[in-house]
Amino acid sequence: MLIERKEYLEKLIAFKDKQLIKVVTGIRRCGKSTLLEMFRDYLLKNGVLPEQIISLNFEDFDNEDLCDARKLYAYIKEHSIPDKMNYIFLDEVHHIEDFPKVVDSLYIRKNIDLYITGSNAYMLSSEIATLISGRYVQIEMLPLSFKEYVSSTGSEADLARKYTSYLENSSFPYALELADHPKELRDYLEGLFNTIVVKDISLRKKITDPMMLRSLLRFLFDNIGSPLSSKKIADTMTSEGRKIDVKTVEKYIDALMESYVVYEARRYNIKGRQYLKTLEKYYVVDIGMRYMLLGSRSTDVGHILENVVYLELLRRGYDVYVGKVDELEVDFVAVESKRTTYFQVAATVRDESTLKRELAPLQSINNHYPKLILTLDDDPEADYEGIRRVNALNWLMGKVD
Numbered sequence: 113m114l115i116e117r118k119e120y121l122e123k124l125i126a127f128k129d130k131q132l133i134k135v136v137t138g139i140r141r142c143g144k145s146t147l148l149e150m151f152r153d154y155l156l157k158n159g160v161l162p163e164q165i166i167s168l169n170f171e172d173f174d175n176e177d178l179c180d181a182r183k184l185y186a187y188i189k190e191h192s193i194p195d196k197m198n199y200i201f202l203d204e205v206h207h208i209e210d211f212p213k214v215v216d217s218l219y220i221r222k223n224i225d226l227y228i229t230g231s232n233a234y235m236l237s238s239e240i241a242t243l244i245s246g247r248y249v250q251i252e253m254l255p256l257s258f259k260e261y262v263s264s265t266g267s268e269a270d271l272a273r274k275y276t277s278y279l280e281n282s283s284f285p286y287a288l289e290l291a292d293h294p295k296e297l298r299d300y301l302e303g304l305f306n307t308i309v310v311k312d313i314s315l316r317k318k319i320t321d322p323m324m325l326r327s328l329l330r331f332l333f334d335n336i337g338s339p340l341s342s343k344k345i346a347d348t349m350t351s352e353g354r355k356i357d358v359k360t361v362e363k364y365i366d367a368l369m370e371s372y373v374v375y376e377a378r379r380y381n382i383k384g385r386q387y388l389k390t391l392e393k394y395y396v397v398d399i400g401m402r403y404m405l406l407g408s409r410s411t412d413v414g415h416i417l418e419n420v421v422y423l424e425l426l427r428r429g430y431d432v433y434v435g436k437v438d439e440l441e442v443d444f445v446a447v448e449s450k451r452t453t454y455f456q457v458a459a460t461v462r463d464e465s466t467l468k469r470e471l472a473p474l475q476s477i478n479n480h481y482p483k484l485i486l487t488l489d490d491d492p493e494a495d496y497e498g499i500r501r502v503n504a505l506n507w508l509m510g511k512v513d
Contacts, residue, residue, distance in 0.1 A: 115256065115264050115285060117147050119427070123251050124151045124227070129197060133219055133244060136229040138253030139372035139397050140312065141304055143285045144229040145169065147253065148201050151227070155199055165199045166191055170207035181210040185217055192223065202228045212243045219247055232312055233370040255283035255398055257427055258420065258508040264288055271505045272490070279416060280408070282400025301404040313367045327354045328364050332374055332394050333402045337415040339379075339391035339434075365394075373397055377422065380433035380445050382477055393434050395422045413488070414459040417504055418443060421457050421486055424508055440473035456485045461501065474499050482513075 120136075124147070127134050136144050152165055166188055168175050178184045192198040200218060205211050205228040218224050261278045262268055281291045282301055290297040309329070314322045331349060332340075342361045349356050368374045375395045379388040396402050399416055425432045425446045435442030435454065444455040454474055461467040474483040475497075486504040493512070494501045502512050 114146070114150075115143075115260055115288075116150065117143055117253075117260065120147050120251060120253055121150055121154070125154065127249055128155075129225055131219075131247075133215055133248035134227045135248050135250045136227070136253055137233065137250060137372070138231070139255070140231045140308055141284050141286060142253050142255045142372075142397075144231075144253055145203050146285065148203060148227060148229065152199070152201065160199065161196075164193060164196055165201070167201040167203070169203035171204045179208050181208060181214045184208060185214050188218065188224075192221075194223065196223065198224050200224055200226050202226070204229060204231060206230045206232060216244060216247075219244070231371065232316070233372070252426070254423055254427055256285055256288075257283075257424060258505070259510055261288075262509065268509070271509070272488075275488075275505055279399045279420075280403055282404075283398050284400070287400060297400075298404055301401050305401055305404065308371055308373060312371045317363070317367045319364070319367070324354065324356060324360070325364050325367075328356070328361065329368060329373070330405055332365075332368070333396055333405055336395050336402070336412075337393055337418045339393060341390050341392075375422070375426070377432055377434050377444070379436055382435045382437045382442065382445065387433075388436065395419045397423070414457070417459060417486070417488060418457045420508065421455065421504065425455075435473070435477075437473055437476045440476055442473045442477070452479075452481045454481060454483045457504070458485065458487050460489050461485060461487050462489055462491075471496055471499060 124134060124136075136147060138144055148167070152167065155165065156162065168178060168184075170179055178187055188198075188200060202208075202211075202215075205215070208214060211228075215226065215228065218226050256264075258275065258278055261283060262271065262274050265274060277291065281287055281297060284301075284304070287297055287300065290300055309322060309325060313319060314325060319325055327349065328345070331345060342358045342365070346356050346358045346361045349361075365374070365376075369376060373396065375397070377393045377395065379391055379393075380386070381388055396419060399419060422432060422444065425444060428448075430446040430448045430453075433445045433447070435445040442454050443457045446453045446455060454477060456470045456474060458466065458470050461470055470485050474485070477483065483499045484507075485499065485501040486507055487501060488504055490503060491501075493503070506512050
């Protein structure tokens with residue numbers, strides 16, 4: 113089943129023929145290769161000839177010889193058409209030795225429009241980013257949004273049931289094919305998880321204790337949306353019989369973030385307008401993978417919704433922080449250019465005391481930026497002196513701003 117990733121496709125189309133390297137990043141199997149396929153189809157339907165397109169995937173054994181930078185450059189040069197624009201697609205480019213040099217050399221050729229993908233942020237680590245600085249645009253890709261997932265069902269009816277399926281069946285595109293086969297779905301997610309932990313992280317980072325890495329990941333998955341410090345994680349894991357020090361925790365978390373398995377939301381002091389250096393929150397790229405690792409826990413409904421909202425804000429192009437206002441906490445401060453929006457996220461606010469608790473941090477902010485409470489309550493939208501309470505599923509579907 114092919115789902116058109118409309119927002120991402122439109123970004124590629126907008127940057128077509130611009131002298132910028134288009135860098136598509138995201139976790140394995142989130143749909144990067146399929147996106148490039150869709151874009152190639154778009155090119156062919158809009159007057160580009162097949163011979164103007166060179167497409168190479170470096171996880172394909174057929175292309176192993178071309179992982180040598182000089183051979184790859186020579187191959188592309190030889191197969192390019194001199195008097196036409198050539199569209200070059202290099203998939204999982206981090207497998208190429210010295211790939212920044214190849215990319216840089218291709219970039220300066222006027223008849224080359226270059227698109228590259230990679231499954232880890234190492235690809236844009238400081239030294240590489242410096243080499244191609246100012247010459248690339250990054251498109252950060254995530255697995256399916258709730259809206260994309262619903263569109264695959266062909267109907268927007270019964271959103272609450274579809275939300276449950278979205279969480280349990282995973283947001284990875286291929287998981288849609290396995291939705292009615294729970295054992296195969298679990299095997300698929302386990303295989304993907306092991307590939308990321310073993311191949312993408314343990315081997316690349318030379319981690320000698322993959323079981324410890326797995327334990328840390330379980331801990332982060334189990335504590336999504338909770339304020340954590342490296343010391344707190346190390347102390348808790350050590351007290352539970354998994355002895356680990358702070359430096360190792362930090363090294364492992366960096367590796368998990370580089371592979372787009374977990375995301376870090378830093379804290380921001382709203383009144384003091386400064387970033388705080390401790391007690392970050394972590395969110396996971398896919399709740400289905402979390403279920404696979406931990407099992408289903410009904411008490412997590414609020415934190416799981418928080419996780420889904422966090423990823424959706426990233427998709428919509430926001431920088432996302434956890435807000436601190438005096439002793440209170442705002443779940444998300446979402447910043448986009450000069451616009452800021454504040455969010456509280458709760459499974460339900462039908463109880464008066466819960467509603468008061470969720471309103472309090474937003475009421476403490478003295479500015480006129482939008483303030484929302486997102487909840488799973490299927491109630492009409494309400495307004496509390498400028499603070500809107502809206503249904504989270506309608507917000508995820510883009511039905512309300």
